[in-house]
Structure formats: C-alpha cells, structure tokens
Amino acid sequence: MKPALRSNNTGIDSSAIELRLEGAELEPFRQAWAAHRRDDDGSRMLLDSARSFAAIELDRLPPFVRQRLDAIPELIALIGDSDWRLDDKARTDLLAALSYFVDPDDLIPDTQPRYGLLDDALVIDIAIRAQHHEWLAWQEFDRFRRDLRARGDFRPLDRQLWMDARRELLEAGMHRRPSPRYDAALSADRFHRERHSYVSGNGGDTAFGVH
Structure with a gap:
C-alpha cells in the first residue's frame, strides 16, 4: 500500500x-x-x-x-x-x-x-x-428503462430485448456515419416510437416491435 x-x-x-x-x-x-x-x-x-x-x-x-x-x-x-x-x-x-x-x-x-x-x-x-462489463451494461440498461418510463412506456423490457434494440440502433448508425455513438436517451426515444408503431400495426417484425 x-x-x-x-x-x-x-x-x-x-x-x-x-x-x-x-x-x-x-x-x-x-x-x-x-x-x-x-x-x-x-x-x-x-x-x-x-x-x-x-x-x-x-x-x-x-x-x-x-x-x-x-x-x-x-x-x-x-x-x-x-x-x-x-x-x-x-x-x-x-x-x-x-x-x-x-x-x-x-x-x-x-x-x-x-x-x-x-x-x-x-x-x-x-x-x-x-464484473466491470456487467456493471456498466446494467447501468446503461437502467438508464434506457428509466428513459422509457419517463415517456410513459411501462411495457415489459428485459435484458435480451434491450440488447437486440441496442444492436439494431448501432447497426443503423453505422449506415449513417463512420463512428456511431450509442446514446441511451435517444435510443429509448426511438425504441418507444418503433414499438408503438408496431403495436399500432404500422411496423415490421423487428426487435423494436417485440411486445
């Protein structure tokens, strides 16, 4: 010491x-x-x-x-x-x-x-x-979940659904710019809109649409 x-x-x-x-x-x-x-x-x-x-x-x-x-x-x-x-x-x-x-x-x-x-x-x-990676991943997941709740979305969200959504957001970002940056609040907003669109019958069967 x-x-x-x-x-x-x-x-x-x-x-x-x-x-x-x-x-x-x-x-x-x-x-x-x-x-x-x-x-x-x-x-x-x-x-x-x-x-x-x-x-x-x-x-x-x-x-x-x-x-x-x-x-x-x-x-x-x-x-x-x-x-x-x-x-x-x-x-x-x-x-x-x-x-x-x-x-x-x-x-x-x-x-x-x-x-x-x-x-x-x-x-x-x-x-x-x-358990550094687990710790940081959960903190990111928890921010994402709290952002959804702040938007009035209280439907179930689990680890796998979040990981699928995160992957899709990152992959979508790669097509728009060379170095995509994952932002939990922005992602929660898009996730909420995509999931609402799917439930309303206007979306495809993607990870965002699981409900």
Whole structure:
C-alpha cells in the first residue's frame, strides 16, 4: 500500500491522501471476498445490506471509502433486478461483496472510527471491477428503462430485448456515419416510437416491435 501525500504550505493535507494498492497488496482483500461467497439466492443479504447502508453516516467517512460505498444501493438494485437477471457467476461475485460488507468482524472491525469500513470499500471496489462489463451494461440498461418510463412506456423490457434494440440502433448508425455513438436517451426515444408503431400495426417484425 503506497499512500500518495499532497501537501500545502502548512504541511501535509491528510484529507488528500490517496491509496494506491498493487497486486499482492490486494490479495488479503480478494481472499476475504472469496471466503464470503454463498450458494443461496441472496434475498436476505440484499435486505441486510440495505439496512447496514442506511445506518452509515457517509459524510463522516474519508472520501475514498465514501465514494465506493456509495455504489451499494445500485449494487443491491442490480442484483435484485428481475428484468436483468445476472448469471450465476456475476451474482455470486457481487453478493459476496455485500456479504463481506454486512460482516462487522472482517479484516478491519467496523467499529474502528472512520477507517472501519476501509476494507469493505476495497472489497466492493474489487467485486465491481471483476464484473466491470456487467456493471456498466446494467447501468446503461437502467438508464434506457428509466428513459422509457419517463415517456410513459411501462411495457415489459428485459435484458435480451434491450440488447437486440441496442444492436439494431448501432447497426443503423453505422449506415449513417463512420463512428456511431450509442446514446441511451435517444435510443429509448426511438425504441418507444418503433414499438408503438408496431403495436399500432404500422411496423415490421423487428426487435423494436417485440411486445
């Protein structure tokens, strides 16, 4: 662990300490994360995690810890999202991080002032990095879904339908410009219009038309 210290004219600014962990230094946290893997569906763990998170006074924590623990509500939402349906490996990985988080007697006891949740923050960070693509894809899916809801479209939307729609939008964009950029809000607007057109009887049988 190599803390990078930034100082000013009055001396070292302790609030500006940055933690840089490398390979072997992360191993104890990886092992602790692995030890918390479970075989159950995790429904109780989601409730316990939500309660534990609600009890934290985030503004009293160091920024490094607070920023990573801020991801916990989204992590709970991802694991419990029936429209997304995580595969078993991703679900087990992310549940293990929450299991570690709710354990008060972990590598650094949670009762330690300010830094008792430092190890929890590291394990959350390791787990999300391990499932980085799944994490980013779900966030994009969730934005897409919320954009649809904002347009008054509450019909079912699942992972496969979103992936099909996303692929069609990207393929359509390739015909219009050399470097298409996927935009969740724009895509949700087009998806909503295409699906409405299909249901009204004016569209073809495409991924956008599934209902």
